[in-house]
Amino acid sequence: MLNEVVVNGDRFTLFLSEFTIQQRVKELAAQINRDYEGKIPIFIGILNGSFIFFSDLIREITVDCEVDFLKLSSYGDAKISSGQVKLLKDLNCQVTGRDILVVEDVVDSGLSIDFMKKLVMKENPASFRVVTLLLKKSVAKVSFPIDYVGFEIPPEFVIGYGLDYAQKVRNLRSIYRLVPQATTVEGSTQRGEAHAGPR
Ligand code: IMP
Ligand code: MG
Numbered sequence: 001m002l003n004e005v006v007v008n009g010d011r012f013t014l015f016l017s018e019f020t021i022q023q024r025v026k027e028l029a030a031q032i033n034r035d036y037e038g039k040i041p042i043f044i045g046i047l048n049g050s051f052i053f054f055s056d057l058i059r060e061i062t063v064d065c066e067v068d069f070l071k072l073s074s075y076g077d078a079k080i081s082s083g084q085v086k087l088l089k090d091l092n093c094q095v096t097g098r099d100i101l102v103v104e105d106v107v108d109s110g111l112s113i114d115f116m117k118k119l120v121m122k123e124n125p126a127s128f129r130v131v132t133l134l135l136k137k138s139v140a141k142v143s144f145p146i147d148y149v150g151f152e153i154p155p156e157f158v159i160g161y162g163l164d165y166a167q168k169v170r171n172l173r174s175i176y177r178l179v180p181q182a183t184t185v186e187g188s189t190q191r192g193e194a195h196a197g198p199r
Contacts (some may be wrong), residue, residue, distance in 0.1 A: 005176055007165045009084065011160075012176035016151060021161060022056070022134075024150045028131060030061030031148060040064045041099040044091065046116065047071040049105035051160035052170070053086035053133045053150075057103060070119075070195065072112050077197040085115040095123035096175075105162050106134035117144065134175075152177070 003013050040063070045054040047069050058067060071089035083142030091096055100120055107113050115131060131148035139155040140146075161164045 001174060002172075004078070005169065005172065007157075007159065007169055010158075010165070011179040012165075014174055014178055015153075015177040016175040018161075018173040021150075025056045025133075026051070026060055028148050028150060029057055032057075032060050032131065033060075036063045036065075036099065036101075038063075039097075039099050040066065041101045042066045042068055042093055042095070043101050044093075044120075045069045045103045046105075046112065048090065049164070050103050050133075050163050053105055057131070066093065070116070072115065074120045083111065085111050087115075087119070094123045095120055097124070097126050099127045100125040100129070103131045104130060104132040106136065106158070107132045107140050107142065107146060108136050109144060110140040113142060113146070133161070136197055174188070 001017060003014050043054070043058060043061070043065055045051060045067070048071070058065070067092050070087070070091050072090055073084070073086035084117065093158075101115070102116055102120070104113060108131075114131075117128060117130075129147040131150075132146055133150040135146055135149045136151050136155045137152050157165075157178040158175050159169045159178075160175045162170050163175065164170045173198070
């Protein structure tokens with residue numbers, strides 16, 4: 001396992017190992033299996049970031065279930081959220097009367113998940129819950145509780161296990177955090193702020 005990765009000249013160190021993530025995914029799935037016994041939930045993955053978490057989680061799910069995906073706009077190359085979330089791919093399933101479980105990679109500002117909840121609630125689901133692998137609790141402004149949280153993390157920029165840096169490194173098996181400032185790799189400029197990096 002890599003202890004450090006360099007992406008576009010920025011240095012990242014190991015934060016959550018593949019093993020740690022896999023253990024937690026199993027725990028989350030066990031909890032979900034208990035809570036949804038006798039129900040047939042629809043797991044809705046938010047693309048692109050959640051695709052790896054989603055596929056690991058769903059294979060630990062033992063209750064009958066359906067899956068669907070929705071794609072929301074990213075923040076482009078901006079370092080801070082534009083405050084605008086756009087729908088790039090809508091759902092294909094019928095939400096009305098169904099138990100909906102949204103799967104997110106990370107809740108950061110909370111804007112995406114808030115947008116998602118409003119969208120789903122318009123269709124009157126039987127229930128609405130969220131599972132996120134990561135929660136940046138100190139910065140997330142969410143008007144409702146997040147039901148299942150893998151790890152609460154500081155508001156730092158992280159990559160791997162589905163999370164990208166300028167669309168790259170989603171394929172890393174572990175999660176890495178940005179090393180702030182100081183070290184410059186091959187003459188490139190380091191970003192120092194916690195949220196550095198495009199979404
Ligand atoms: P929001 O700020 O809660 O709306 O988060 C929106 C999306 O930004 C998340 O679903 C992620 O795909 C992405 N994002 C947020 N924080 C990070 C990060 O640290 N690394 C990579 N992507 C992130
Ligand atoms: Mg995402």
